[in-house]
Amino acid sequence: MKNKKNSSLKKSGKKPVLNKKVEKNKLTQTLAPKGEEAIPKNSELSTETAEATPMPPIAPMTSEIAETPPTVDFSKAFTLENDTLQKRTAEQIGSDSEYPPVERMFKSENELTELVLNNAKILFGENAVIVDFTGKTDENKIFPNKFLFDVKDLANPKFYIIETLLSKQTLGYLFAIITHFFALFKTYNARVEFIAKVWQMAEKCEGTMNELEERIGGKSKFYDFTSNAIKRKPTILLVMDNDRQELTLFTETYEETWGKSVKPVIIRKFRTDDEIIYTMTPDFTGVWKDAGKKREKDNTVYTEEHHFKQSSETVKIIYETIKTELLKKDNTIEFRVKKFYISVRKGRNLAFFHLKKKIKLVIMLDETVVRKELKYHTIKSLPESVQKFWNGKCCEIIIENSGHLNEVINLLKKLIAQV
Numbered sequence: 001m002k003n004k005k006n007s008s009l010k011k012s013g014k015k016p017v018l019n020k021k022v023e024k025n026k027l028t029q030t031l032a033p034k035g036e037e038a039i040p041k042n043s044e045l046s047t048e049t050a051e052a053t054p055m056p057p058i059a060p061m062t063s064e065i066a067e068t069p070p071t072v073d074f075s076k077a078f079t080l081e082n083d084t085l086q087k088r089t090a091e092q093i094g095s096d097s098e099y100p101p102v103e104r105m106f107k108s109e110n111e112l113t114e115l116v117l118n119n120a121k122i123l124f125g126e127n128a129v130i131v132d133f134t135g136k137t138d139e140n141k142i143f144p145n146k147f148l149f150d151v152k153d154l155a156n157p158k159f160y161i162i163e164t165l166l167s168k169q170t171l172g173y174l175f176a177i178i179t180h181f182f183a184l185f186k187t188y189n190a191r192v193e194f195i196a197k198v199w200q201m202a203e204k205c206e207g208t209m210n211e212l213e214e215r216i217g218g219k220s221k222f223y224d225f226t227s228n229a230i231k232r233k234p235t236i237l238l239v240m241d242n243d244r245q246e247l248t249l250f251t252e253t254y255e256e257t258w259g260k261s262v263k264p265v266i267i268r269k270f271r272t273d274d275e276i277i278y279t280m281t282p283d284f285t286g287v288w289k290d291a292g293k294k295r296e297k298d299n300t301v302y303t304e305e306h307h308f309k310q311s312s313e314t315v316k317i318i319y320e321t322i323k324t325e326l327l328k329k330d331n332t333i334e335f336r337v338k339k340f341y342i343s344v345r346k347g348r349n350l351a352f353f354h355l356k357k358k359i360k361l362v363i364m365l366d367e368t369v370v371r372k373e374l375k376y377h378t379i380k381s382l383p384e385s386v387q388k389f390w391n392g393k394c395c396e397i398i399i400e401n402s403g404h405l406n407e408v409i410n411l412l413k414k415l416i417a418q419v
Contacts, residue, residue: 042226072268074101076283080276085119088277100269101277106166106241106347110269113146113164113221115278116239120148121269124284129215131208133201144181145200148237149229151215159229160263167242170384175250178236185230195226220327238264249340253389302337304349311355318359318402325409330416344412346419352390359399361408365415367395373411378403 078085106112113134115369116123120130133145145160161181165174184194199222202209203407209219214224238247243266251259265284270277308316319342326333326344334345341362342353352362363370370379380396387394 015288024143072101072103072280073281074277074400076279077120078278078280081119082277085115085122085278087122102273104269104271104276105168109166109169111166112166112239112241115267116162116164123280124148124150125152126203128284129208129211131192131198131202131205133205136276140360143184143197144177147201149212151212154216155227157225157229158235159226160235162237162239164239165241165244167244169241170383171244171246171250172386174238175386176383178258180261181236182261191230195223195230198226198230199223206263236262238262240264240266245340250389252339272357300339302339304337304342306337306339307342307353307355312357314401315355315357315359318399318405319353319355321402321405322409322412326416327413330412333416339400346416347389348419350415350419359397361397361399362394363389363397363411363415364392364394365411366393370395370397370411373414374407376407 017247075089079088079090080086117130117132117134120128127150129149130151131147142160144161144163146159148162150158150160163177165171183190184190202212202222212222212225213219216222240247243264247262247264265280265282267278267280267368270279304319311319323335330346332346333350334343336345338342340354342355343349344351344353348364350364354360354362360380367379367381374397378398380398382390382395399405399408
């Protein structure tokens, strides 16, 4: 019968009219260009009757879509033309496009790295000279291989180690790498060795060395120039595709190293129907404008409500249940609320609660012990560098609901009893 009805509609030339209920939170599909998979997207749809209406234009999409971003400032943006960035104003962005810009994710870290290295003078200014040693050697992979010299002021040159990080990558490996960078500058001899290594790399990058010689007045001045630029501590220019909350935690905890020497820059990627757009915040001069100012101490007193605002009601109930049971066991333990976590203490830190859509509980016990005790919860291994950050052997327990919660509570009680 259904086929007959559609057949009669075709003969009459009339278009069928959609007249049905659409359930709220039903998974819908976003159209994609030919040859690409349609991308599922959750959207809240009205439960009222939906009449068929002409659909608005939908921008062509790639296979990677970023989460909905906050308001974006396109006043200082760039478009990519023949692999080269071109400066654009907000008025020029999307002026010839039928669709507004939609944020896209970088396909790989290599895509972001190549964008930065190939367009250094556009992003960082005409005085930026890049030493790109990526892919030229397999020796000492932990040694940095991307550098930037800012030769605007030859009496006070600046030197940066460039590192890139995508939002889908963990910070554990980066933490180890950057911590190693700081170790390279602990002694005078280590700094001399570092400068010599950078010099060797620059000499093998013919275009870079020629530009540096021209700018600084000859190869003979390179060592003094580099020594003056590097000075006592490295400055790491950390290029990311999105802000990272964990980075703030690192910079506040290790203020003398991460806080003073790691400078984040965020490059985001957008697309319309006919162009790819990039934004960078802050601009290169903005990264350093407050470098000489002393960081103001955060005197905010954080409470559990601060964390509950970012979590679900289920997470709140689970946390309060665990807290109540532990205090029954030992009322001398403390729950100290910090900006990014809540720690459980008895003389020392025993565990750290991170409250979001689920609870990530860092427990200060060897992972093998935790796995023997817990049968119903996901246990996540932590890199050695992250364990060092938490100041001891630890692992992460994922708590998504109240099922089998007693096994977590009993494990925490045993840990408390050992102190």
